Amino acid sequence: ASTMLRASLAPVKMQDVPLLPSLDYEKLKKDLITGNDRLKAFLLQALRWRLTKSYPGEQRDTVLQAYISNDLLDCHSNCQRSVLRLLHSTSVVVRQYMARLINAFASLSEGRVYLSQNPTLLQMLEERLKAEDKDSLTWENVLGALQKFSLRRALQSAMIKDGLIFWLVDVLTDTDCLSDYTLAYSVALLMNLCLRSAGKNMCAGIANHVLRVLSDLLGHENHEIQPYVNGALYSILAIPSVREEARAMGMEEILRCFVKEGSAEMIRQTEFIIKQLNSEEPLNDGIVSDDEEEENNKEEDHDIMEADLDKDEVLQPQLGELAGEKLLTTEYLGIMTHTPKTKKKLFPGVHQSIDEPLQRPVTPSYHRTVYP
Structure with missing residues (x-):
């Protein structure tokens, strides 16, 4: 048993990690906008798991690049019915799973670059932060995403301008509910x-x-x-x-x-x-x-997925329901389109004493x- 445990903990060689199958993003986005709430939630969960459960390195980079190049969250869309609007869904579970997915994107520097290109997302997150219950997982994930956004100078400036400091100080006056x-x-x-x-x-x-x-x-x-x-x-x-x-x-x-x-x-x-x-x-x-420093587009290069992103899943498949990777590869398989992409080197983290x-x-x- 101890040999098996050691084997399971052994680092995975990069050549042993397969790339995940390509997906049909057009169909995925259509169902995220027009499907029923249960399907939307299962899709948001499966898409997040692709990011959180993939191996850091080429496998995860390829997943993220596919999401970005297919504009999965409609960050570049001005359409009224965009995937980002799921943050305002009447379904508590859809809102929570959308917030979790945004928080997962925000955990990766390239994901933050992508999210920051939408001019209304910051405002949407700030609205949710003030509207959701402080003991909810939606609130927790919205806050997590905003905190990661604060690694980017332009977003820091916007949050300060929006008065988020006053709001945070008030929240921290009573920490018992956090x-x-x-x-x-x-x-x-x-x-x-x-x-x-x-x-x-x-x-x-x-x-x-x-x-x-x-x-x-x-x-x-x-x-x-x-x-x-x-x-x-x-x-x-x-x-x-x-x-x-x-x-x-x-x-x-x-x-x-x-x-x-x-x-x-x-x-x-x-x-x-x-x-x-x-x-x-x-x-x-x-x-x-x-x-006024010329540093607006530089940021600390932090790529860390916390285990908290996948904690306390409220959504569980019933008999016959597909979930996770099985749902994606059964219903949304796409044509192989992987293109190896060299990761852009971001501003290196500065280590201080x-x-x-x-x-x-x-x-x-x-x-x-x-x-x-």
């Missing part, structure tokens, strides 16, 4: 937006509220969020008026309390924050103008992998 996933992704999204000058300035307008929420989060039992809380604090304390507010509320004392019980890494990060808090640096011109608070945008799944 799952570990939604808590981590909410705080990491807030941090990514605070790294930008426009985000810092937005926080300066509600400094007391933001500082109270972040200082409460410092003591949260979920330690996974600490790097993002630290990163957000460090960022906004670059603004003199925020430092003044923080000193007035005794922030150094609060931080010193946590130094006593944190890990060595967190203690070092906290020391950096205290140093920033006590800094007398005037407002740096770079902080005011970082939005773990002693310092985070100063570049990250996603929780990537941060866990790089800094275990």
Whole structure:
């Protein structure tokens, strides 16, 4: 048995991984728009599984390229009845499975490039974020997708402009109703937006509220969020008026309390924050103008699929119903059209010392992998 277990854990050689069969995307998209809700949900699930269950490398890249070149989600369509509209379906399950698929796309850098080409998707996701129940899987996946969107500068700018920082700070005032996933992704999204000058300035307008929420989060039992809380604090304390507010509320004392019980890494990060808090640096011109940097299309190259994308499946096939790859290859088989594509090299991730608070945008799944 132990030999079999070792064999199952052995890394798969790339030449052993077959490419998945091509699909008939025209028929797929037609059924996603005109089929009944149960069929739509099964199709959304099967298409997501193709991404999440494929092997990283050529197999997954080929799946994603086929989705993008066939404009699976209608990101390039202005049509009223587009696949993206399933986010507003009256069916709870269809909405949830659409959000899961978008979150899976957003987990891959090329998928984020594709999604960002639709001018209304960000707004649709923000609307769903405010409309769905906070304990729902739809909300969780919408939030996950938005957090991954925040790796892209143009999307960060749009989210800041849309006032998402105010909304996140309000959500984080009461964390009892948030799952570990939604808590981590909410705080990491807030941090990514605070790294930008426009985000810092937005926080300066509600400094007391933001500082109270972040200082409460410092003591949260979920330690996974600490790097993002630290990163957000460090960022906004670059603004003199925020430092003044923080000193007035005794922030150094609060931080010193946590130094006593944190890990060595967190203690070092906290020391950096205290140093920033006590800094007398005037407002740096770079902080005011970082939005003009010629960096709009560069992003951190994060490609990580979390197991959470496939958790708690509410949709189960009944006797005689097809699901997953079986559904796709039985009903939607296409003509072989695989074209090998060399993956475009994106802006490489910048590794920084773990002693310092985070100063570049990250996603929780990537941060866990790089800094275990």
